Amino acid sequence: MNYTLDFGPVVTGLPDLLKGCAGTLVLAVSGMVIALVIGVVGVVLRESPLRPLRWAVIAFVELIRNTPFLVQIYFVFFALPLIGIRLAPTPTAIIALGLNGGAYAIEIIRGGVQSIHKGQVEAGFALGLHKRDVFRFIVLRPALRAVYPSLTGQFVMLTLTTSIASAIAAYELTSVAKLIENESFRSFEVYGTITVLYFLMSWLMMRAFGLVSRRYFSYPVK
Amino acid sequence: MSPNPATGPLIAMHGVDKWYGDFHALKGVTLEVRRGEKIVLCGPSGSGKSTLIRCINHLETIQKGRIVVDGIALDDSARAVDAVRREVGMVFQSFNLFPHMTVLENCTLAPMRVRGTKKAEAEAIARRYLERVRIGEQAGKYPAQLSGGQQQRVAIARALCMEPKVMLFDEPTSALDPEMVKEVLDTMIGLARDGMTMVCVTHEMGFARQVADRVIFMADGAILEEAAPEAFFRSPQHPRARTFLGEILAHH
Numbered sequence: 001m002n003y004t005l006d007f008g009p010v011v012t013g014l015p016d017l018l019k020g021c022a023g024t025l026v027l028a029v030s031g032m033v034i035a036l037v038i039g040v041v042g043v044v045l046r047e048s049p050l051r052p053l054r055w056a057v058i059a060f061v062e063l064i065r066n067t068p069f070l071v072q073i074y075f076v077f078f079a080l081p082l083i084g085i086r087l088a089p090t091p092t093a094i095i096a097l098g099l100n101g102g103a104y105a106i107e108i109i110r111g112g113v114q115s116i117h118k119g120q121v122e123a124g125f126a127l128g129l130h131k132r133d134v135f136r137f138i139v140l141r142p143a144l145r146a147v148y149p150s151l152t153g154q155f156v157m158l159t160l161t162t163s164i165a166s167a168i169a170a171y172e173l174t175s176v177a178k179l180i181e182n183e184s185f186r187s188f189e190v191y192g193t194i195t196v197l198y199f200l201m202s203w204l205m206m207r208a209f210g211l212v213s214r215r216y217f218s219y220p221v222k
Numbered sequence: 223m224s225p226n227p228a229t230g231p232l233i234a235m236h237g238v239d240k241w242y243g244d245f246h247a248l249k250g251v252t253l254e255v256r257r258g259e260k261i262v263l264c265g266p267s268g269s270g271k272s273t274l275i276r277c278i279n280h281l282e283t284i285q286k287g288r289i290v291v292d293g294i295a296l297d298d299s300a301r302a303v304d305a306v307r308r309e310v311g312m313v314f315q316s317f318n319l320f321p322h323m324t325v326l327e328n329c330t331l332a333p334m335r336v337r338g339t340k341k342a343e344a345e346a347i348a349r350r351y352l353e354r355v356r357i358g359e360q361a362g363k364y365p366a367q368l369s370g371g372q373q374q375r376v377a378i379a380r381a382l383c384m385e386p387k388v389m390l391f392d393e394p395t396s397a398l399d400p401e402m403v404k405e406v407l408d409t410m411i412g413l414a415r416d417g418m419t420m421v422c423v424t425h426e427m428g429f430a431r432q433v434a435d436r437v438i439f440m441a442d443g444a445i446l447e448e449a450a451p452e453a454f455f456r457s458p459q460h461p462r463a464r465t466f467l468g469e470i471l472a473h474h
Contacts, residue, residue, distance in 0.1 A: 119316050123319075123320070126312040127331070127384060128304065129331070129332060137331060137335070219366075220364050220367055221321055
């Protein structure tokens with residue numbers, strides 16, 4: 001072993017790496033918000049009385065879950081311009097992450113909704129509430145609570161998946177790292193450093209999810 | 223000509239049939255409930271008593287017959303279903319309180335969302351009914367922090383907050399520990415005294431004796447006998463009713 005470690009380029013590039021972290025968090029959080037919205041709306045449409053809507057949701061979920069994310073992100077990147085939408089790499093990556101996370105979120109949240117006792121729904125109907133209010137006020141929060149660990153686990157996955165957005169040069173940590181590596185050839189030092197940074201971001205995210213849980217899902221159950 | 227809703231029966235069921243697949247759950251049920259009347263429905267399990275009251279607020283759909291509640295013909299239209307559910311309160315065997323809402327929030331949700339009542343007013347109404355079921359001091363707690371008897375009393379208050387014209391009780395004491403049955407029955411007796419129209423599925427024969435105007439006995443999806451409670455308990459006419467009463471009284 002005569003490889004000498006040289007963290008010089010990493011230290012010089014540290015401000016850029018930290019900005020890259022911020023970029024990663026922007027992709028991750030925006031992707032999660034979109035994924036959560038798709039997840040909830042998708043679950044509602046999945047139970048719709050209109051068969052074409054149900055089928056559309058099933059097709060979407062199966063398509064996303066059975067194709068690689070790298071291919072999906074390229075598809076969004078090159079397909080959107082064909083229908084006249086030109087977006088920079090970063091918004092493109094956010095859309096792809098949101099779609100991908102959304103498909104998984106639909107399946108997870110659906111499990112939560114199915115775990116809710118039908119007596120809860122009946123009590124809502126008996127009180128005169130409409131289906132939409134029953135879902136919004138009675139079913140949704142306990143359903144999200146029931147699947148919170150799986151859902152947040154999926155969202156941490158989504159955070160790590162942002163690194164694939166470097167393939168279309170979206171602004172995030174892995175892209176920044178590649179640039180520093182290309183100039184310095186200090187591959188091990190650069191990727192070792194961002195490994196630690198990704199780990200820290202995941203950890204922070206789990207802490208944040210814990211805080212959200214304490215705020216919204218801490219009601220007592222038997 | 224529809225019957226005058228102010229003087230006609232509050233609930234009228236005529237020739238109601240219901241199937242679950244091949245299972246004939248209700249067989250030509252005809253029943254009228256007058257305003258202020260208290261009805262106790264009893265019968266062996268699987269006899270269709272719960273199914274019957276669940277048809278009244280359209281938690282179950284029927285395949286044949288006619289149900290009119292407070293002058294509203296209960297077809298499957300959303301308008302009729304909404305209108306009927308606004309007038310009909312229901313209490314379930316398993317309470318079905320919303321676990322993520324406080325007692326007070328459980329009671330204010332429907333008045334605010336369905337009747338458009340302002341929050342302050344809905345809370346005032348809720349506190350009034352919670353006091354009435356003697357549980358006012360628990361308004362800030364969550365359902366899981368209450369005993370079964372307390373939860374069921376909250377469920378009664380929650381239904382009352384919609385100021386229904388009739389209350390349906392679906393075995394309200396069956397899931398309770400014995401020492402909590404009385405507090406719920408006392409609440410129901412109080413409600414009956416205040417003139418509420420009530421249809422109760424229950425095996426609490428003491429309650430039936432005390433408040434029922436009529437006891438209706440069902441078996442195999444059909445009404446086999448109806449009588450004033452004293453007559454029903456003293457000399458049941460139908461052999462199935464005699465067997466049923468024998469079994470019930472042997473356990474009480």
